Amino acid sequence: MHPHEVALVTGGGKGIGKEIVRRLAARGLTVYLGARDPDRGVTTGPGVRPIRLDVTDEASVAAAVETIEAETGRLDVLVNNAGITSDWGLRTTDFTAAHLREVYAVNVFGVVTMISACVPLLRRSPNPRVVNLSSGLASLTLLSDPEISLPTEGFLAYSSSKAALNALTLLYAETLRADGIKVNAVSPGMVPTDQNAGAPFPRGHRTVAEGAAVPVLLATIPADGPTGVFRGPDSLEDVIPW
Structure with a gap:
């Protein structure tokens, strides 16, 4: 891995995203920390460049990518970390299409917007990688296994959006294979973050550092x-x- 590689992390202002930013910068990468409000509470450090980025706003995404192109000329790593869920208290049958649209806007459409905008810069890298933050709750195999008791109530929007993200991962991986762009999905496990603060179940005992470990490994895989x-x-x- 070249020490002057360039990475962009969406939702990088807090939680797992912030730790991914820190770890990539510690490895010598120039890391653009994408956040809707990069001026509020974002910790910078050597190699970290906060940049305004709202994955649901195409103009915001285009402006961020233009900045990266002007400053670095390429992109080696895109980490699609930004993600949301909806009301934890809802039963599956109480979800509406509006709930799903809100979550899909970030977890699915936001990823499509990011990849579409970043592919031209990724093609300029000798070793381009895309990492999509998914979840074990996206696994249709696990969800359909009666022997595995995954929580399902309150997860309709989140779980189905991450399953859609997994499908995107496979389709992009195949389509971009000829360009050498590697596209992978990762589950950080259950880490207590702002996203699951209202969850009606144990929020997990994994630390932010543990949650960021495998995303960083996938973000730094070699060309092969x-x-x-x-x-x-x-x-x-x-x-x-x-």
Whole structure:
């Protein structure tokens, strides 16, 4: 891995995203920390460049990518970390299309917007990588296994949006293979973050550092590394079924 590689992390102002930014910068990368309000509470450091970025706003995405192109000329790593969920208290049958639209706007459409905007810059990299932050709750194999009791109530928007993200991962991986762009999905595991603050179940005991570990490993794989895989939460050897 070249020490002067360039990365962009969406939702990088807090939680797992912030730790991914810190770790990539510590490895010598120039890291653009994408946040809707980069002037509020964003910690900078050597190699970290806060940039205004709202993945639901195409103009915001275009402006951020133009800035990166002007300053660096290319992009080596895109980490699609930004994600939201909807009301934890809802039963599955109480979800409406409006709830799903809100979540899909970030978790699905936002990722499409980011990849579409960044592909031209990624093509200029000798080793381009895309990492999509997914979840074990996106696994149709696990969700359909009666022997595995995954929580489902309150997850309709989140779980289905991440399943859609997994499909995007596989389709982009195949389409961009000829360009050498590797596209992978990762589950950070259950980490207590702002996103699951209202969850009606244990929010998990994993630390932010543990949650960021495998995303960083996928973000720094070599040119002959895997593409179209779903890994985590503890190592690159942890294969999560689609």
